[in-house]
Amino acid sequence: MTDSSPAPGPAPEAGSLVLAATPIGNPEDASPRLVRLLSDADVVAAEDTRRLHGLAGRLGVQVRGRVTSYHEHNETARADELLDVVAGGGTVVVVTDAGMPSVSDPGYRIVERAIERGLRVTAAPGPSAVLTALALSGLPTDRFTFEGFLPRKAGDRARTLAAVAAEPRTMVFFEAPHRIAETLGAMAEAFGADRPAAVARELTKTYEEVLRGTLADLAARAGDEQLRGEICVVVGGAPATGATVADVVDEVLARVAGGERLKAAVAEVAEAAGVPKRDLYAAALAARPAT
Secondary structure (H helix, E strand, O other), X not given: OOOOOOOOOXXXXXXXXXXXXXXXXXXXXXXXXXXXXXXXXXXXXXXXXXXXXXXXXXXOOOOOOEEEEOOOOOXXXXXXXXXXXXXXXXXEEEXXXXXXXXXXXXXXXXXXXXXXXXXXXXEEOOOOHHHHHHHHHOOOOXXXXXXEEOOOOHHHHHHHHHHOOOOOOEEEEEEOHHXXXXXXXXXXXXXXXXXXXXXXXXXXXXXXXXXXXXXXXXXXXXXXXXXXXXXXXXXXXXXXXXXXXXXXXXXXXXXXXXXXXXXXXXXXXXXXXXXXXXXXXHHHHHHOOOO
C-alpha cells in the first residue's frame, strides 16, 4: 500500500523575513519556534553576534545558517543584502539582544524595505519588556502608549515630557541606570510629583524588582539607591481635567491655524481633555472664521 499523503512542503517561513523575539532575561522564556528558527534559518541577522551565540549556547541550539551583524549603524545598508536571500526563497531571522526587533531596536527599516519589495514578513512573538513592565506596574493596562527612550539632553527631555504631560493613557518608557534618577525627577516636574508610577528593572532575571509609588517618591529612592540593569518606567496617565468643549475649542482652532487638519486636531485635543469628539468638532466648525 502506497502512502498517498502529500509530500511535506517548505517550512512556513521559507521565503520570509522573520522578526523573532528573544528572552529579555530568563532563557527559559525562549519559545520552541525561536529554537527551531535559530537552528534552521538560512541567515540569522543579530544585533550583537556574540550575544546571539551566547543565547544559542544556553538554549543548546546549533546555528547552522550564516550569522551576520545587523544593528543601528548598518541596518539601512544591509537591508537589501538580507532581503535578496528572502527573495531567493530563503529564511532570514532578525533578532536583537532582548525582546522584539523594531521596538526601540533595529528592525523597522528592513521591514519597511521588505514591504516595498513585496516580500513576506512575519514574526515569532515572545517576551516583551514593555508588556511585562506594564502588567507588573499595577497601573491601568486597558490603554497605553510606548514612548521608548527619552532624549539625553535635559532641555530636549523636558520638551518631550511637556508634550505628553496631558496624555490620559498609561505611558511606558525605557531608561538607562545612570540616568534614571534624573529622568524620574524630570518626570515629577513635568507630570506632577504625585503622579503614580512604577520602575521595573531586571525583568525575568534573578534580581527582578518593581518599585511602585509616586514620581516624587521614586525619584528620591533612585537618588538614594544605585538601580542597576535594564529599566522600564511606567507612568499613570494624566487625570481627567474636567474641561469642557468651550475650554478647548480655541486650542483646536490654533492647531488648525498652524496647518493641522481639523479632524486630527479635534481627535487629539478631545482625547487629552476628555471631551466628546463629536461635540468638539461641531463647536470648532461653528467657531471657525468665515472664508
